[in-house]
Amino acid sequence: MSDNPQHSDQTHFGFKQVDKNNKASMVADVFHSVAAKYDVMNDLMSMGIHRVWKRFTIDCSGARQGHKVLDLAGGTGDLTAKFSRIVGDKGQVILADINDSMLKVGRDKLRDRGVVGNVEYVQANAEALPFEDNTFDIITIAFGLRNVTDKDKALASMYRVLKPGGRLLVLEFSKPTNDMLSKAYDMYSFHVLPKMGQLVANDGGSYQYLAESIRMHPDQDTLKSMMETVGFEQVTYHNLTGGIVALHRGFKF
Amino acid sequence: MPTPQLISALVETSINGVLALDAKSHERLKGLSGKRLWVHVRELPWPLTFCFSQRIDVLVDSDIEALSETPLPADCCLSLSLTTLPLLQDSSQITKLIKQDKLELMGDIHVAQGFSQLLSELNIDLEEKLSSLVGDVGARLTFQRLGAVKTAVTKKAHYIKTIIRDGAIEEKHIVASPIAIAHFCDEVNMLRSDVERLEAKLSLLEHQVNPSTDD
Numbered sequence: 001m002s003d004n005p006q007h008s009d010q011t012h013f014g015f016k017q018v019d020k021n022n023k024a025s026m027v028a029d030v031f032h033s034v035a036a037k038y039d040v041m042n043d044l045m046s047m048g049i050h051r052v053w054k055r056f057t058i059d060c061s062g063a064r065q066g067h068k069v070l071d072l073a074g075g076t077g078d079l080t081a082k083f084s085r086i087v088g089d090k091g092q093v094i095l096a097d098i099n100d101s102m103l104k105v106g107r108d109k110l111r112d113r114g115v116v117g118n119v120e121y122v123q124a125n126a127e128a129l130p131f132e133d134n135t136f137d138i139i140t141i142a143f144g145l146r147n148v149t150d151k152d153k154a155l156a157s158m159y160r161v162l163k164p165g166g167r168l169l170v171l172e173f174s175k176p177t178n179d180m181l182s183k184a185y186d187m188y189s190f191h192v193l194p195k196m197g198q199l200v201a202n203d204g205g206s207y208q209y210l211a212e213s214i215r216m217h218p219d220q221d222t223l224k225s226m227m228e229t230v231g232f233e234q235v236t237y238h239n240l241t242g243g244i245v246a247l248h249r250g251f252k253f
Numbered sequence: 254m255p256t257p258q259l260i261s262a263l264v265e266t267s268i269n270g271v272l273a274l275d276a277k278s279h280e281r282l283k284g285l286s287g288k289r290l291w292v293h294v295r296e297l298p299w300p301l302t303f304c305f306s307q308r309i310d311v312l313v314d315s316d317i318e319a320l321s322e323t324p325l326p327a328d329c330c331l332s333l334s335l336t337t338l339p340l341l342q343d344s345s346q347i348t349k350l351i352k353q354d355k356l357e358l359m360g361d362i363h364v365a366q367g368f369s370q371l372l373s374e375l376n377i378d379l380e381e382k383l384s385s386l387v388g389d390v391g392a393r394l395t396f397q398r399l400g401a402v403k404t405a406v407t408k409k410a411h412y413i414k415t416i417i418r419d420g421a422i423e424e425k426h427i428v429a430s431p432i433a434i435a436h437f438c439d440e441v442n443m444l445r446s447d448v449e450r451l452e453a454k455l456s457l458l459e460h461q462v463n464p465s466t467d468d
């Protein structure tokens with residue numbers, strides 16, 4: 001399942017077809033709108049489980065003192081906060097996001113928590129990363145890739161800025177491996193989730209988009225081959241919570 | 254759901270929660286800042302790494318063989334059994350534990366000792382913590398009441414213990430009283446000396462009847 005059919009100017013925005021050039025600004029509107037309530041909604045929607053998925057991502061990253069990490073589509077900076085402490089003074093973490101509202105919420109939150117010194121905030125589009133080739137030891141993109149218009153271009157851009165020996169971790173919603181779970185999950189995302197969004201964040205539409213975008217995202221094996229196509233090696237994935245979420249990991253050698 | 258990450262989250266939240274209750278722990282934590290401690294508790298399938306900064310982050314390592322790797326995954330690496338863990342408090346035991354194969358240790362022992370000290374020197378003034386929530390008077394009253402409850406419970410426990418002991422000895426005769434036990438011991442001693450005397454008499458008689466058995 002390729003996100004951007006080669007000969008079409010259309011792409012999907014949730015279940016809708018929209019002009020490719022408009023998707024980024026439509027996604028931006030969603031995240032401008034959810035930024036303030038993003039953390040609360042994340043905890044509420046996933047019942048706190050997103051924290052465990054993120055821990056798993058960090059544990060698989062092999063982060064060490066002195067490493068340079070890019071937390072792409074980093075939003076409100078959950079991964080950045082932990083990476084910042086792990087890589088220490090000699091290391092550096094860059095929280096990059098296309099959306100300045102999300103970046104601002106992230107920056108304020110991390111500063112309040114005393115996460116300062118080795119963190120930089122950069123507004124950037126994953127499709128055209130403004131960094132030199134071979135810059136990072138680790139790149140993570142958590143729940144971000146499905147919002148990107150041209151995923152192949154974004155993966156290639158990540159490959160370029162990763163150092164040889166470095167690794168990319170993609171944490172993203174995926175395809176549940178069990179039919180029963182899949183049905184229950186559909187029920188939850190299409191009926192409960194938008195209502196929760198409406199009730200808590202007064203924004204049912206954005207949460208409807210989030211649910212739809214999850215279904216349109218490539219499944220585990222498709223994403224794995226997309227990563228291999230742009231050059232990543234030893235690509236593996238790990239299903240979490242029955243495949244509701246998957247963590248893909250690939251290396252650049 | 255990844256169980257190791259659930260456990261590491263629990264460990265991390267508990268440790269940081271407890272440290273937050275002791276204002277001085279922050280200072281002691283500074284000495285460890287930037288260090289990593291890798292601990293493989295042999296009863297657990299995966300090692301944990303403690304990363305020290307202004308707080309402690311607990312990571313799960315899937316690599317159990319890390320002790321034989323260079324570079325080491327942390328400043329200090331320990332592999333030990335759960336039962337050995339409390340023995341680490343006494344640093345004079347460490348060489349002995351290593352010789353007995355109860356502890357494998359690589360890297361800088363000061364990191365492990367610093368961590369152990371950080372936890373053992375915790376000084377939490379619960380009354381003060383409570384007073385920030387319910388005020389000084391509330392905290393004082395609560396602690397007085399808790400003190401009274403503790404005394405009453407101790408008294409009651411002592412009373413129940415006495416009742417059970419007396420019941421077992423006097424009423425049900427399940428257990429002998431201390432006097433009966435002492436009496437029994439005396440009788441056993443007397444019996445032992447009687448036997449010894451009898452033995453001496455027998456060997457004397459044997460000698461008289463058969464003097465050739467003499468050496």
Ligand SMILES: C[S@@+](CC[C@H](N)C(=O)[O-])C[C@H]1O[C@@H](n2cnc3c(N)ncnc32)[C@H](O)[C@@H]1O
Pocket residue numbers: 027031072073074075076077078096097098099102124125126127141142143144147148149
């Ligand atoms: C669901 S949030 C995830 C935030 C964070 N990583 C987390 O896990 O909590 C998705 C983020 O992706 C960002 N995003 C969407 N499209 C992007 C793009 N093309 N380049 C960079 N970031 C993008 C959004 O602004 C948003 O902050």
